[in-house]
Amino acid sequence: MIENILAPSVFATCLRLATPYLFAAIGEMFGQRSGVLNLGVEGIMLMGAFFAHYVVLSTGSLLLGVIGALIAGLVMGIAVAFVNVTLKAEQGISGIGVYLFGLGMSELLFKTLVGTPRSVSGFPPLHIPVLSDIQFLGIGQIFFQHNLLVYVAFALVPISAYVLRRTPLGLMIRAVGQNPEAADAMGISVTRVRYMTVIFGAMMAGLAGASLSIALLNVFQQNLTSGLGFIAIALVYFGRWRPFGVMLGALLFSFVNALQLQISAIGIDVPSEFAVMAPYVITIIALVFASKQTEKPTALTKPFDRGE
Amino acid sequence: MAVSSLAEQQRIDQLQMRGIVKQFPGVLAVDHVDFEVRAGEIHALLGENGAGKSTLMKILYGLYHADEGAVLIDGVDTAIRSPYAAIQRGVGMVHQHFMLVPSLTVAENVALGLKSSRGWRLDLDVVSKRLNELSERYNLKVDPNVPVWQLAVGEQQRVEILRALYKGAALLILDEPTAVLTPQEVDELFQVLEQMTADGRAIIFISHKLHEVLRISQRITVLRDGRRVDTIPTSGATKATLAEMMVGRPVVLEYEQQPSNRGGERLHLNDVSALSNRGELGLKEVSLTIYGGEIVGVAGVSGNGQTELAQVIAGLRPTKGGTIAIDGKDVTGKPPSQLQLLGLSYIPEERMEDGVIKEFTCAENFVLQDHGRKPYVSAGFLLNLRAITDACRDAIRQYEIKTPGTETPIKSLSGGNIQKLVMARELSRHPQVLIAAQPTRGVDIGASEYIHQRLLDERRQGTAILLISEDLDEIMALSDRIAVMYEGRIVGIVPRAQATVRQIGAMMAGAELEVS
Numbered sequence: 001m002i003e004n005i006l007a008p009s010v011f012a013t014c015l016r017l018a019t020p021y022l023f024a025a026i027g028e029m030f031g032q033r034s035g036v037l038n039l040g041v042e043g044i045m046l047m048g049a050f051f052a053h054y055v056v057l058s059t060g061s062l063l064l065g066v067i068g069a070l071i072a073g074l075v076m077g078i079a080v081a082f083v084n085v086t087l088k089a090e091q092g093i094s095g096i097g098v099y100l101f102g103l104g105m106s107e108l109l110f111k112t113l114v115g116t117p118r119s120v121s122g123f124p125p126l127h128i129p130v131l132s133d134i135q136f137l138g139i140g141q142i143f144f145q146h147n148l149l150v151y152v153a154f155a156l157v158p159i160s161a162y163v164l165r166r167t168p169l170g171l172m173i174r175a176v177g178q179n180p181e182a183a184d185a186m187g188i189s190v191t192r193v194r195y196m197t198v199i200f201g202a203m204m205a206g207l208a209g210a211s212l213s214i215a216l217l218n219v220f221q222q223n224l225t226s227g228l229g230f231i232a233i234a235l236v237y238f239g240r241w242r243p244f245g246v247m248l249g250a251l252l253f254s255f256v257n258a259l260q261l262q263i264s265a266i267g268i269d270v271p272s273e274f275a276v277m278a279p280y281v282i283t284i285i286a287l288v289f290a291s292k293q294t295e296k297p298t299a300l301t302k303p304f305d306r307g308e
Numbered sequence: 309m310a311v312s313s314l315a316e317q318q319r320i321d322q323l324q325m326r327g328i329v330k331q332f333p334g335v336l337a338v339d340h341v342d343f344e345v346r347a348g349e350i351h352a353l354l355g356e357n358g359a360g361k362s363t364l365m366k367i368l369y370g371l372y373h374a375d376e377g378a379v380l381i382d383g384v385d386t387a388i389r390s391p392y393a394a395i396q397r398g399v400g401m402v403h404q405h406f407m408l409v410p411s412l413t414v415a416e417n418v419a420l421g422l423k424s425s426r427g428w429r430l431d432l433d434v435v436s437k438r439l440n441e442l443s444e445r446y447n448l449k450v451d452p453n454v455p456v457w458q459l460a461v462g463e464q465q466r467v468e469i470l471r472a473l474y475k476g477a478a479l480l481i482l483d484e485p486t487a488v489l490t491p492q493e494v495d496e497l498f499q500v501l502e503q504m505t506a507d508g509r510a511i512i513f514i515s516h517k518l519h520e521v522l523r524i525s526q527r528i529t530v531l532r533d534g535r536r537v538d539t540i541p542t543s544g545a546t547k548a549t550l551a552e553m554m555v556g557r558p559v560v561l562e563y564e565q566q567p568s569n570r571g572g573e574r575l576h577l578n579d580v581s582a583l584s585n586r587g588e589l590g591l592k593e594v595s596l597t598i599y600g601g602e603i604v605g606v607a608g609v610s611g612n613g614q615t616e617l618a619q620v621i622a623g624l625r626p627t628k629g630g631t632i633a634i635d636g637k638d639v640t641g642k643p644p645s646q647l648q649l650l651g652l653s654y655i656p657e658e659r660m661e662d663g664v665i666k667e668f669t670c671a672e673n674f675v676l677q678d679h680g681r682k683p684y685v686s687a688g689f690l691l692n693l694r695a696i697t698d699a700c701r702d703a704i705r706q707y708e709i710k711t712p713g714t715e716t717p718i719k720s721l722s723g724g725n726i727q728k729l730v731m732a733r734e735l736s737r738h739p740q741v742l743i744a745a746q747p748t749r750g751v752d753i754g755a756s757e758y759i760h761q762r763l764l765d766e767r768r769q770g771t772a773i774l775l776i777s778e779d780l781d782e783i784m785a786l787s788d789r790i791a792v793m794y795e796g797r798i799v800g801i802v803p804r805a806q807a808t809v810r811q812i813g814a815m816m817a818g819a820e821l822e823v824s
Contacts, residue, residue, distance in 0.1 A: 168424050175409045175420050182407035185371070186421035187392030295411065308332075308372050 008138025010255075010262045015142070015150060016216060017254035018247075020045070020208040020225075022153040024232035025239070025246045026160050027204025032236055033164065034197040035177040035299040036084050039095020040076070041205045042229025043102020047072040048206025050106040053213035053220035054113060056120045065214045066207070073206025076102065077199035085194045088303035099229070107222040114220070122218040123147035149211045156204075160243040173197055177297030180304040190304045205229065231280070238286045241295045249286070256282065318398035320478040320510055321347045321382050323368075328377035330363055337363045338374070339534040345479065350501060350511045352525035352542070354518075356554055356752035357723055359531040361514050362404070365481050368512075369401045370394040392421070400477025402468040404484045404514075410457035414450055415439060418471045435474075442473055446500050461488040461609065469500065479510045486520055490609055491780065491813030498524050516554075516753070517781070518547045530554055555754050563764060568788045571600025573636070574772035575621070575741045580630030582620045584613075584796075591616040592796040593630065598741070598772040603763065604801075605787030606776040608816050613796035614776045615657060618745040621774070622654040623647045624662075634741055648677060651740030655730055655747050657776070659723075663730045666719040670711055671700040673718050674733050703732035708758065724755030731759060735766065742766060745776045760786060780809060794818045 024041050031038050038044075048069035055061070055068035080098055083089045125145045126132075134140035164170035175183040176193045184190050208229070213220045231253060239245030256278050263270055323345050330338040338360045345351040355361045366372040368379065370388040378385050381397060388394050394401070408417050415436045425431045436452035443450055448466040456464060465485060472480055482501075486494045501511055501524060515521050521528055521542070528545055530537040530553040537553045551559040575598040584590025591613045598604050608614055619625035621632060623644040631640045634650050644654075656662035664673045675684050675696050684699070686692040700714040707728045711721050718726055727747065734742065744763060748756040763786060767773055777783050783790055784807065791801045792815035799815050 166430050167428055168419065168422070168430055169428070171412070171416055171420055171430065175412065178411050179407070179409045181405075182409050182417075183420065185369075185391050185401070185403060185407040187390060187395050188421045306371060 004266050005259065005262055007262065008141045010258045011138070011142045012145065013258040013261060014251065014255045015154075016146060017257050018250045019150050019153045019211045019216065020228055021232055021235060021250035021254060022156060022247065023149075023204045023208035023211060024229055025235040025250060026153075026156050026243060027201035027208070028233055029160070029201075029236045029239070029241055029243065029246055030173065030197040031194075031201035032300055033177045033241055033297055034173045034194045035180060035297050035302060035304070036081075036194050036198050037091045037095065037233075037301045038080050038084070038098070038198060038201055038205075039092060039230075039233065040080060040098025040102065041201075041208075041232055042225055042227070043099035043106075044073055044076045044080075044202050044205035045209035045212070045225045045229045046102045046106040046223070047076055048209030049213035049224050050109055050209070050220055051206075052210035053120060054109070056122070056214050057114065057118060062123055062214060066210055069206040069210035070203050071206075072209075073203035074199060076206070077202025078195075080202055081195045081198040084198065085191055085303070088305070091301045103223060106220075106224075110220060110222060117219050117221045119219045120214060122214040122216075123149055126151075147215050149207075149215045153211065154247075157243045157247045164243070174295075174297075176304075177299055180299050180302075181306075184304070184306065194304075205232075208232070227280075234286075241297065253282070318476055318478045319347060319508060320398055322380075323382075323399075323479055323510065324380040325364070325368060326378050326380065328364060328367060329375045330360075330367060330372060331375050336534050338367070340377070341531065341534070341536045343529055343536070344539075345510045345512055347478070347508050347510050348505050349527065350505055350513050350525045352513045352515060352521040352528045353531065354515060354521050354528055354550060354554060355531035356516060356754075357750050358533075358752070359554070360534040361531055362483060363534075364531070365401065365483060365512065365514060368394070369399060369481060395421075395475050395477075398476055398478035399481070400472030400475060400479065401481040402465065402472060402483065402485055404487065406461075406464050406468055408456045408464055408467060411455060413453055413455050414459075414467050415452035417456055417467060418452075418474050422475070439470060439474060442470055446470075446473070446503060447496075448500060461611065462490070462493045465489070465497070473504075477509070479512070480504065481512045481514070483514045484516070485513070486515065486517065487778070488610060490816045491809055492817055494520070518550050519781075521550070522547065532556060551753060555752070557754075559753055560757055563760060563785055566764075566768070569601045569768070569770070570788075571770050571772075574598055574600050574634065575774070576633040576636075577621070578631045578633075580617075580620060580632060581628040582616045582625050583628055584616055589628065590796050591620060591628075594796075594798050595630075596791060596798060596801075598774055600740070600770045600772050601767055602788040603767050603773040603775050603786050605783035605790045605804075606774065606793055606798075607780055607783045607790055607812055608778070608793035610778050612793045612816075614745070614778075614793055616796070617793070618654070618657065618743050618774075618776055621743055622652070622656070645677075648737065651737075653734035653737055653739035653742045655727075655734055655742070655744045657745035657749065659727055659730055660719075664718050664726060667717055669715045670704070670709075670718055670721070670729060671696050671714040673729060674700040674703060674714075676733070678737070699736070703729065703736065707732045707762075722752070724751040727751050727759065728755060731762060735762065739766075739771055742771050742773045743776070744773060746778065747775070748777070748779065748782060756782075780812060783812075784809065792816055 024045060028038060028041055051072040052065040052069035056065035083094045084091050125147055128144050131144040132140050172188050172193050176190050180190045212224055235246050235249040238249040325343040328338050328341045341364055353361045367374045370390045370393050379388055386397060415432045418439055419430060419432060419435045425434055439452045448470055450463055450466050485497060505511055513525055525542050527539060528542055529539040532554060577594055577596045579593040579595055581589060581593055582591040606614055616625060620627055623642055627640055631638055639647060660666060678684055683695045684692050697714050704711060709725050709728045711725060747759050763773060775786060787804050789801055789803055790807050790812060791798045792812055799820060
C-alpha cells in the first residue's frame with residue numbers, strides 16, 4: 001500500500017510538477033526583493049503558456065516556443081514595471097488587472113488562433129548515459145529522466161542564491177527592496193533595478209507557462225494554470241524570500257500534487273476535491289506561521305519617491 | 309585605486325553654488341542662494357527648519373535639481389544631476405536620517421553602488437580591509453561584518469562617515485550630525501571632523517544648534533525662508549547675533565530660573581516596565597514622582613525608553629508590571645479617555661502621526677478629544693460647528709498660530725504652528741499633569757521660544773510637567789530636576805542646580821550617578 005503510494009514515480013512527478021512553481025516563484029522573488037509585488041504572475045504565465053504552445057504548434061520548434069514565452073513575459077513585464085514603478089500604481093490592484101488581462105487575452109487568442117485544445121510534442125525526457133539507468137532506489141527514474149526545463153528550473157535556485165548573496169547586482173536588489181532612499185543616495189537607480197527585476201520575473205513567469213504547455217502537459221486550454229501563479233506568489237512568502245526556501249515550498253506543494261495524482265491513480269477513494277484544496281490550505285497555514293520575519297523586503301509594495 | 313592614501317584622492321579646493329533657486333509646489337524653498345566652501349574649512353549652514361538648508365544640500369548632492377543657478381567646482385561649472393555624479397565628483401553626504409540598509413552588514417553597505425574589483429562578483433573582503441585602514445586612520449571603530457541593525461545610532465553615523473570617506477569624498481556634507489549623539493560622542497565627532505579638514509577636506513556642517521556651530525566652524529552662512537541672510541566668520545559671531553539672523557528678530561535664549569513652587573504629588577510611577585515595539589523590555593522598572601509646579605526633564609539618547617515612558621503614562625502602551633498613579637489614584641491600564649478626565653494631557657513626539665490627523669482642518673484637530681463634550685455638542689449628538697470654530701479661532705489668536713483660517717487642513721501648516729495647535733488643545737483642558745514629548749523637535753526657534761514660555765507658565769500655575777527631550781539644552785533650560793534614561797532605566801535623577809552637561813552626558817552613555 002505505502003510502497004504503491006510512495007513509488008519512485010511519485011517523486012519523479014513531484015520534481016516535474018515543481019518546475020512551473022520554481023520558474024514563477026524565483027522570478028517573483030527577485031521582483032519582491034527589490035520591493036515590487038507582481039500579483040499578475042498567473043496572467044503572465046497564461047500568456048507565456050499560450051505563446052509557447054502556439055509557436056510550437058505552428059513551427060514545431062521548441063526553442064522558438066521558449067523564446068515566444070520569454071517575449072510574452074518580457075512585454076508583460078515592461079507593462080507591469082511601467083505601471084508599478086513609473087506610474088507608482090497600487091500594486092495589489094494593478095496585479096489583479098494584469099492577471100485578468102492575461103486570463104482573458106490568452107483565452108481570446110486561443111479561441112481565435114487555435115480553437116480546440118490540441119496537443120504538441122513537447123520537451124522529451126533526456127536520457128543521460130549511466131545516470132538515467134540507475135535502478136537503485138529508483139534514483140535514475142526520480143532524478144535523471146526529466147526534460148530540459150526541469151533541470152533549468154532547479155539550476156536557477158543556486159544561481160539565484162549566488163546572485164543575491166555574492167554579486168553587486170544582488171546587493172543592489174536587496175538594498176532597493178529594504179531601503180530605496182539609501183540606495184538612491186548611494187547613486188543606484190531604484191527605477192532601473194526595479195525594472196530589471198520585474199521584467200526578469202515576468203520572463204520567468206512566461207517560462208513557467210511554457211513549462212506547462214510544452215513540457216509538462218503539452219496542451220493549452222483556457223485557464224490552464226488554474227491558480228498556480230498565485231501559489232507561486234505565496235511560495236515567495238513561504239520561502240522567506242530565499243531561493244532555497246522557495247524551492248522547499250515548491251517541492252512541498254508539488255509533492256502534495258503528485259501524491260494526489262498517485263492516490264487517485266491506484267484507486268483509493270478520497271474525494272479529489274480535498275487534494276485540490278490541500279495546497280491552498282497549506283499555503284494559508286504556512287503564511288500565518290512563517291511569513292513574519294527575516295529577509296522580508298521592508299519596501300515591498302511601496303513605490304519610491306524622492307520627494308522632489 | 310587604494311582609498312587609504314589621500315594623495316590619490318580627488319581634491320576640491322573650492323566649491324561654489326551660485327544663484328541657486330528651487331521651487332516646490334507653492335513654496336520657494338531656495339531663493340537665489342550663493343554658498344561657498346573651501347578645502348580645509350568647516351563651513352556651517354545655519355537656519356531654522358524649512359529655511360532651505362537641506363534642500364540646498366540635496367541640490368549639491370544631486371538628489372534635487374535646481375531650477376536656476378550653477379555649481380562650480382574649482383571654478384569649473386559642474387552639473388551634478390544625480391547622487392552618482394556627486395560621488396564621482398568627490399562630494400559625500402551624511403544624511404540626517406541615515407541612508408543605511410539595516411539588514412546588510414557594514415561592509416555590504418559600503419560596497420553598495422561601488423564597482424567591485426572582481427567585476428560581477430562582490431569583493432567584501434577587500435572592502436573590509438580598506439574599511440579597517442580608514443577606521444584606524446580616523447579612529448572610527450566599526451566591525452565591517454556586523455549587520456547595521458545591530459549597531460547603536462552613534463556607530464551607524466560612523467559607518468556613514470566612513471562610507472563617504474571610502475568613496476573618496478573631498479567634500480563632506482553633514483546634515484544635523486549631532487542630533488542623535490551624546491555630548492561625549494559630539495566631542496569625538498568634532499575631533500574626526502578636525503582631522504578631516506587637516507587632511508585637506510572641505511566640510512559643510514548643517515545645524516540649528518548655535519553653540520556647536522560656534523565651536524566647530526570657521527565660517528557660518530545663515531539661511532532664513534530660503535534666502536541667504538549672510539555669511540560671516542565664526543570669530544565675530546555670538547549666539548545672540550546668530551539667533552537674530554536666523555529668526556529675524558531678537559530671541560530670548562536663556563530663561564529666568566524662577567524658584568519652583570512645588571505642590572503636592574501629582575504623578576507617581578512605581579517600578580513600571582513596558583515592552584518596546586520590537587517586543588523587548590524597553591522600559592525597565594522605572595520609578596518617578598512628579599510634583600505640581602515642577603518640570604522634570606528626561607534626558608537621553610533617542611531609543612533609550614523615552615518613547616515608551618511617555619506612551620505608558622498616556623495610556624497608549626500597556627504596562628508589564630508596576631503601577632502608575634495620578635493624584636494618588638491608581639490609573640494603571642486606564643484608557644487615554646479616562647486619563648484625560650483625570651487631568652492628564654499629552655503632547656506626543658510624533659505630532660504628525662499621533663498628535664493630529666493630517667487631512668483634518670485646524671478646527672477638527674482642535675476638538676479631536678473633546679468633540680463629544682460640551683460646548684462642542686448640541687442637541688446631544690450633533691457637532692456644534694460654531695462653538696468649535698469659535699474655540700479654535702480663540703486658540704489661534706491666543707497662541708499666535710499662523711494659519712489662513714480654522715478650516716485649513718492642518719498638514720499645510722508649518723511644524724511649529726501644528727505643534728502650537730496641539731499644545732493649545734492639550735492645555736485648553738487645564739491639565740494637572742502634562743507629558744510633553746519632544747515638544748520642540750522640528751520646530752523653529754521662534755515657536756520653540758513660545759512653547760517654552762507656555763511650559764513655564766503651566767509650571768507657574770501648578771501643573772506637574774514631564775518634559776522628554778533629546779535636546780539637552782532644552783532640558784537644562786527648563787527643568788527643575790533631570791532624570792537620565794539609558795537602556796530603558798532611569799540611571800539617575802539630578803536637581804537642575806547641581807547638574808552639569810558633562811555629568812548628564814556621561815549618564816546618557818550609561819554611567820551611574822556619582823554621589824558626591
